[in-house]
Amino acid sequence: MRDVLIICRKELRSYFVSPVAYILLAMFAIIFGFFFWNSLGYFVYMGMESQMRGQPMPMNLNEELIRPLLSNISVVGLFLIPMITMRLFAEEKRTGTIELLVTSPISDLEVILGKWLAAVALYGCMLLLTAINFAFLFKYGHPDWKPLAVGYLGLLLQAGALLAIGTFISTLTKNQIVAGAATFGVCLLLWVLEWVSGYETATWARVLSYMSVITHFESFAKGVLATKDAVYYVTVIFLSLFLTARSMESLRWRS
């Protein structure tokens, strides 16, 4: 456990001494800020509209503002996740530092967990930025905090799953760009798989739709803590990290 934290700290350090972390955080803050401003503007406009018609409708911050915003965050995250994970192992393989890690008295699993945790922590920092925007909602309105908390949990789980996939892909190559591009492709695919459910209900369509990360996020966005969706994410995390361990091991047998 101690070794996991050592690796995690080292990874976080290298995110934050290079421009990587700052660029990701800034990009995310700007994009999310725009989404927030845009959605809030629409929300306020709809409120005025319904009042002018003289038949004010009950409006709910959680349902009409927070829920779509959480979905937005999850999509933006999809694009940033490859940039977080692409260097994790590819860089170590390119510079040869992987030899230092592998010949040190720590297990592969500790290295993998440390790196993955660092990636999750960086994503967590990005989520913290969104908390600033949401804080204003609590100052001027009265949203329910519990669905929002569940939403955040869902975002973390979803990111954890995609980051684990990215970590695995990063062990397959020495080239960061290759790792990043492949991770992006897989993330995008896992996102769009859900689309088939729009017109098809056969078993294969349901299987494809089940595999999509977006399908499982809907309940979290609604503020519902659904076990089966959490299980999906946790399974993906375990499977990906397991594959990462295998890949790291095969590195030695092949190299």
Add this chain to the structure above:
Amino acid sequence: MITVNGLTKRYARHTAVDDISFSVAKGQIVGFLGPNGAGKTTTMRVLTCFLPPTAGTAIVAGFDVLESPLEVKRRVGYLPETPPLYLEMSAAEYLSFVGQIKGLSGAELAKRVDYVLDRCAIADVKDKLLGKLSKGYRQRVGLAQAIIHNPEVLILDEPTAGLDPKQINETRDLIKGLAGDHTIILSTHILPEVEQTCEQVIIINKGKLVATDSVDNLQSRARGAETLHLEISGRNGSIDPAAAQRRLEQIAGVSRVVAKDQRQSGAAFEVESRKGSFTRGDLARAVVESGWDLNELRPTAMSLEEIFLQLTGTPAGTEDAAVKGEG
């Protein structure tokens, strides 16, 4: 301290290391000598538990590399061919990180970091980013990370490759200074390096063990026959090289004379003498007595290839095929 028995490492298409056995006693410095692609790096990677052997056993510091790799890793310091540095860290941060993953912590870690900074003479650059350091400094930081946890065994893969002569000397002195406390294996393809630093030599070629011997024995074996470079010219400006060669061949102890480049002004020869004979004086006298000018007479250094030739009795010119294994 290190016992290797029948070690074999096969890759998909070729055998990098083929049935190698040797042992190294505690506190020794052993040179691992061989041309590029001989299997040096592969053997070292097996000893550091980076690669598992295909067959055979390797016992390092009392533990088998396959059965208890963690115990071996605790007791081995390893400097790969390119120092494994995180270029965005400072030297002090880097050594502290390596110390931590090698199992040090707290006051002991701080003490060891200070010690290796001092020992490897990098204290003055400890706050500089590794990416900004010169090659010589990087190599020393690499050496510092290898000894940070005070390992019983040090494995250094070409520790002086790519350094300038001054840095090479400094690094050699540093390694020699480390000897008493650690058992050291260092690989190189430079023969003088072995002569200057090591007590024991293990020579491998194309994955096979060629010889293991002490440096003194190797030197006497290698120097048994001497090769001299000789340049002469005629008094009045011209010389008959063929006649000169015949004259030189008559000298007692000379086994072979090879004419090198011939110019109008003089002639150059490679003169090989038999084991145990001292021909330099005779050569000089013969040249002068024949009325020629002696322009140059010097022993040529034994190249690694020639040593191989002597030790194995096979031509060493066929190395090209063996180069692919390393990496």
